[in-house]
Amino acid sequence: MTDAHESFREYVQGRLPGLSRIAYLLTGDAHLAEELVQQTLISVAARWERVVAGGDPEPYIRRTLYHQHISSWRRRRHDALPVAEVPERPGRDHIGDIATAVTMRQALAQLAPRQRAVLVLRFYEDLTEVQTAAVLSCSVSTVKSQTRDALARMRTIVPDLAEALS
Template sequence: MDVDAEESFLAYVRERVAALSRIAFLLTGDRHLAEDLVQETLLRVVGRWARIAAGGDPDAYVRRALYHQHVSVWRRHRGRTVPLDQPPERAGPDEAGAVTDSVAVRAALATLAPKQRAVIVLRYFEDLTEAQTADVLGCRVGTVKSQTRDALTRLRAVAPGLLSETAELGARG
């Protein structure tokens, strides 16, 4: 990798790692898995960075790579459960309401299929359009619409406490 491409990649990572980590966390539901997902994705992207950056919008490529890496990991590890010696870490110093909402959203997202979760994360947490979401996921806009509809229906069923938020999401869709 030449010096310009390396500097460009490092600048991109510094600027976007927080956003990529947020997406990864929403996809995985676990901070450690999210960190691993971002790291694996960036390792896969770095070798192609000069071409990706020349394409104009590296975010779209990296998001798509992140999603595909997540699905790949999910397929390899689905059905496996790992018993823990101790309960998971508790939330840090956050306001009680925000923590409760965060836990409720995380639990609700965990009930969705990976593609449904990805659609919700990309559409409503990353604020992508249906067309941009379809591009990231490599599917048609109609698939994004149906996955969104099904995911919101599922979220309303499993998390009625989030009904007002999902009603707003449905109105946006």
């Protein structure tokens, strides 16, 4: 096995859980997230030597992941996707954090892919507006307006979570 193959294999082993979490937040579906990560890694594997020659591969892979997500959404946007309803279970009131997380995931699923990507980058990955703009290959003002619009939409979708979104 060449050094590039070994280096790629080690990177994937170390970062797969983190990439999978980000992909899940973007897609809202475990199977779509797995597919997104696979497509991203296939795309990156073909250019791995050039990616690592440029320094840290993480920004390139994140950008590829977000772009893959937006591209896949564009390809599928005309298809109807089944939505699984979370069944209501008695005694669930004592687990407020889980209910909040489910509500947030459902609200995120109703956002446009770019808005969802901006929120994930800004608030889950804790990137600055400048870093987010670099990952998404857009301007800082676009990041600001997408963040503003996404948060306003989230407040409309889930008014009970308005204080969490402030």
